[in-house]
Structure formats: C-alpha cells, structure tokens
Amino acid sequence: MFRACAVPWIASLVSIICVMLILPGCSNQSAPRSTIVVESVNNNGFLNSDVYSLGADEQMGTADDNIPEEAVPIIVRNDPQDASLNVHPNGAFSTVTIERYEVRYSGDADLPTFSAATHLVVPTGSTVTGSLVLLPASYKIAPPLDVLVNGGEIHLNADVVLFGVEADSDTRTTTHASISINVANWADK
Numbered sequence: 641m642f643r644a645c646a647v648p649w650i651a652s653l654v655s656i657i658c659v660m661l662i663l664p665g666c667s668n669q670s671a672p673r674s675t676i677v678v679e680s681v682n683n684n685g686f687l688n689s690d691v692y693s694l695g696a697d698e699q700m701g702t703a704d705d706n707i708p709e710e711a712v713p714i715i716v717r718n719d720p721q722d723a724s725l726n727v728h729p730n731g732a733f734s735t736v737t738i739e740r741y742e743v744r745y746s747g748d749a750d751l752p753t754f755s756a757a758t759h760l761v762v763p764t765g766s767t768v769t770g771s772l773v774l775l776p777a778s779y780k781i782a783p784p785l786d787v788l789v790n791g792g793e794i795h796l797n798a799d800v801v802l803f804g805v806e807a808d809s810d811t812r813t814t815t816h817a818s819i820s821i822n823v824a825n826w827a828d829k
C-alpha cells in the first residue's frame with residue numbers, strides 16, 4: 641500500500657526539482673546569466689591626465705597644439721553566474737556586449753558625469769581588452785579644469801560604470817570599477 645502511493649509522490653517531487661533546475665535557463669528571467677568582472681583599468685595604475693599638449697613643434701600657441709584625450713585600456717571577463725545555468729561559448733545567452741559607460745567623478749572638483757558609447761563584445765569564459773576615454777577634452781577646457789593649463793593639479797576618483805546587455809534575452813547588466821585621475825598640465829608625452 642505504501643509503495644503504491646510512494647511512486648506518484650516521488651514523480652511529483654522529481655518534476656518540481658526539474659522545474660527548479662530548468663527555470664534559470666528560461667529566456668524571460670530577469671537576472672543576467674553572466675557576471676562581467678573588470679580585471680583592470682589602465683593596468684591597475686592611476687591616470688595622469690594632461691590638459692594641454694604643445695604638439696610636435698613643442699611651441700605654445702601654434703596650430704598643432706591640442707587638448708589630449710587619453711584612452712586607457714580596460715580588461716573585462718565574462719563569468720557565468722552559476723555552473724548550473726549551462727552557458728557555453730557560442731551558445732544562447734553566452735555573450736554580453738558592453739554598449740555604454742559612465743564616468744562618475746568625486747574628489748577635488750565637481751564635474752558632471754561623462755557618458756559615452758562603446759562596443760565591447762565579451763563571450764562567456766573570455767577576457768577582452770577595450771579602450772575607454774575617462775576624461776573628455778571638453779571637460780579640460782571648461783571650469784574648473786581649464787585653469788590647470790597655467791599650473792596646479794586636481795585629483796579625481798572616477799567610478800567607471802559599464803552597461804552591458806546579454807545576447808538573446810536583452811537582460812541588462814551593470815559593472816563598476818574605479819581609478820584615480822590626476823589632472824594637470826603634465827609634460828607632453
């Protein structure tokens with residue numbers, strides 16, 4: 641009697657467990673299956689950001705003077721959130737594309753958040769190197785950074801926020817990294 645009742649009960653239990661295992665793989669889940677890990681920004685060094693370049697002739701006030709806009713390397717990795725999600729290279733939901741980033745500043749100066757587009761495709765299990773501008777030239781020719789051409793230094797902490805989207809589900813993912821930026825009229829490189 642007990643055995644006859646136990647079989648359907650066990651079958652129901654197995655069904656429930658199967659549903660629990662399958663659910664994370666459904667296309668309508670709201671959490672991303674991948675974690676974007678920032679391995680380094682600017683090789684884990686700070687950035688000395690120059691507000692003015694004399695150009696090739698090394699003369700002030702000539703036609704080739706320019707406002708530098710340094711792009712720094714960023715290395716990101718795509719890790720599956722959980723091995724049970726069965727995310728495989730070239731499989732569904734396996735790629736995250738970083739489409740946009742923001743740089744939010746704190747420190748010695750009050751600067752508006754900088755937002756820019758990017759296109760960094762990061763397949764699961766892969767490490768990819770990109771390049772980001774962290775302080776645009778337009779910020780260097782406006783207060784409060786414009787005075788630095790004549791001397792002085794301003795220290796900033798930059799919170800770099802990467803906005804990505806998971807392939808096949810359009811699930812959004814956000815990742816933060818930070819870097820120190822020292823802004824001054826550094827010697828031209």
Ligand SMILES: [Ca+2]
Nearest residue numbers: 692825826828
């Ligand atoms: Ca300079």
